[in-house]
Amino acid sequence: MLQLSYDLGSLEEIDDCLQDAELKRHAARHRATLVQFFASRVDAGSIPDLHRKVTEYLPQAIVTGITTAGEIHEGESMLRRTVVVFSFFETAELQLLSYTCCPGQEQSVGRKLTDDILKEKSAAPIKGIQLYATTQRINAAGLLENMKRRLGPTFPVFGAGASSYDNNGEACVFAGEQGYEDGVVAVVFRGRELEIEAYPCLGWEPLSRAMTVTETESPMLVRTLDGVPAASVYEKYLGIQNDENFFNHMLEFPLMLSRDGAVLARVPMLRRSNGSLQLVADVYEGEEVRITYGNPKHIIAAAYDMQKKLARFRPQGVLVFSCYCRQVYLKDGLNLETAGFRDIAPSAGFYTYGEFYGRGEDLALHNATMVAVGMREGAVSDMPSKPVQDQVSFVESPPMEMKARLARFVGVVVEELEQANRELKELMQTDGLTGIYNRRKMDELLGDIFAFGEPGLPCSIVLLDIDWFKRINDTHGHLCGDEVLKRTASILRKHVRGKGEAGRWGGEEFLLLLPDTTSAAAEAFAERIRIEMEQTDFGEAARVTASFGVTTSIPGEAIRQLFKRADEALYSAKRAGRNRVVLH
Structure with missing residues (x-):
């Protein structure tokens, strides 16, 4: 594989570029040629003429392009330029696909794209798919649903959303002679000797x-x-x-x-x-x-780490898709995160509105991210990979250092506040003595089941009351009574784990919530707990038993009716001699 790129003032300068005899020689020696335009501005009417010019000199070339909000050429970020990239492949096969995609059509277009990729007859395996889409105007994530499920994790999908220098400006993608203000363009790379690796980096905190x-x-x-x-x-x-x-x-x-x-x-x-x-x-x-918030040190460090991984892959060409917000945020330090690519391989790229990256189910549309894609044909060269220059030290200017310190300060403060909130929430919903949920939290959980649970599914509750608890306190003291409550809570927690929730309802009374549980199953569940309590050594209190009232929800009834039946069942158990389960 060979990658060459040119920095042009505009698309009109392509004529001089195409007359380079070296391009024709490379095209003649290689099996496939991909020509890509990363353009600050594209006149839709000029796309057929642009395609004609390229194919006049390179008849077998596949031509595609996208509008940008900034361009990258050999590690240098630029503004209002056009970068044209020629990628020559010795053995790989390329497939170009493009579709109109208006809002609301994303999933159907994604399904059609996936079908067309899979029905292509080729002995060569897919090694990667490049996507360009008009992400400002469509839900580009919808394009990915079929691809995620059907293409599998064996190769990367990568690419970007069309962007513009004006947020409301014209953005488009094009393939061959066709331009799209609402559309998607895909290039499928196949080849037994072709290898493609893609890496993302974020750096925001x-x-x-x-x-x-x-x-x-x-x-x-x-x-x-x-x-x-x-x-x-x-x-x-x-x-x-x-x-x-x-x-x-x-x-x-x-x-x-x-x-x-x-x-x-x-x-x-x-x-x-x-x-x-x-x-x-x-x-x-x-x-x-x-x-x-972007910590400049971490942004540059993330880019540097990604470049080191890419260098170990030893690509013969690199494409870079970087979010426009990185350009806005880093401003004069923008080249710090892209300069390292020039040490790796011929590189080119642009600034985007959304970045495609992932494999299989991990495929997603990203923002604020830089995605770098390395390609090569053949085995890894015996030549050592070039070291990537560490750019992080250049970030230590006073303004950048101040931003980094403020970002760290705010991050630590937010983390401390969230930890305090988690602890406060835990206190608000947990019974202080037993460590299980309190009445307030159990009320909330039951309300959620009634409000959001699937209609028609049963919800059973169990009210249990420790028998003769006042006698335990009077005879052995309140510390002994507290130990009985804690041991009971421990038994309940063990039984409900993965099946429901347990909480202290008040005093020596406890409540169990058993979603999706029939009355018969709930009665059997309560009986197992009753037997374990009866057989448990409660220390100083010795033998402790409990009475249980069980009931199951009826569609359309209010929560208070459910509790009324559970209460009646519990008191029936008490009147019948205690240490028993009664189902209402």
Whole structure:
């Protein structure tokens, strides 16, 4: 494999580039040629002419391209340029696929894309798939659903979202003669000797407490966080107003979430009049998010570590897809995270609105991330890999150092506050003596079961009361009584683990919640606990028994009716002589 790239002022300069005789010689010697344009501006009407020019000189070439918010050429970040990349493959096969994809069509287009990839007849295995999509206008994460399930984890999927220098500007992707303002372009790489590795890096860190996404209008439109308008959260904590600088300010503080073991960032792109935020990528109700902040040292260190891994792979060409928010945040230090690529292999890339990365079920649309892709044909060279220059030391300018220290300070303060909140929450929902849930928490859990449980599924409860508990206290003292309560709680905790919840209801009374449990199963469950208590040595108190009242929910009834029946069953057990289970 051979990769060559050229820095052009515009697409119109491609003529001089194509007349380079060296390009023709390389194309003649190689089996496949991929020509990619990373362009600051593309006139849709010029795309057919651009394709004609390239194929006139390189007849077998596959041509694709994407609009950018910044370009990367041989480790240097640039603005308002066009980078053209020629990738020549000796043995690999390339397949170009492209589709119109309007909002609402994402899953069907993703299914069609996956079908077309899998039906291609080739003896060569797939080694990687590159995706370009118009992520500003569609839910690009929806494209990935079929790919995640059907393509498997044996090769990486990578790529980027079309971007523009103006947040509301024109962004597009193109393939061959066709341009798309709403669309997706895929290049499938196949070859027995072809090897592809892709690596991501983030570097952003949590800044705020965790907040729950409580309402969305679509996967890319968040209405409320913790029940308040999403934009007001940014106003409250960061003072970001809805003005002409909104987008650039928000880029420095993306949201972060964890999903399926991966850490994902989500960049707010627009603020709606109702206080909702439009994101570049998907979030869902119930997910927890945090506002994040970029620690410049950690951002550069993450990029440096990624480059070291890539250098060990010894690629013959490197493609770099980096989020636009990294460009805005690092500003004059931008080259610090890209310069290392020039020490690895010929490299080119651009700044994006969303980055595709992953394998199989881990495939996701990222934000605030830099993805680097290395390719090579053949075995690893015997030549040692070139050392990547450590860029981290260059970050230690006074302004960068101040940002890093402030970010660390805020992060530690937030961590301490969250630990204090966790401890306070534990105190608020736990019985201080027995360590199991208190009445308040059990009320909350039962309310959740009734409000959100699947209709028609039974929920059983067990009320139990320690027999003759006052006599234990009067005879042996309250310390002995406390030990009886703690030992009882320990028995209950053991039995309900994985099946339900146990809590102290008050005094010597306990409550068990058994979701999805029939009355017969709940009665048998209570009987096992009764037998164990009867057979347990309670120390100074010796033999201790309990009475049990069991009942099961009836569809449509109120919680108080359920408790009324359990209470009646418990008192029936008491009146019948104690140390028994009664089912209402």
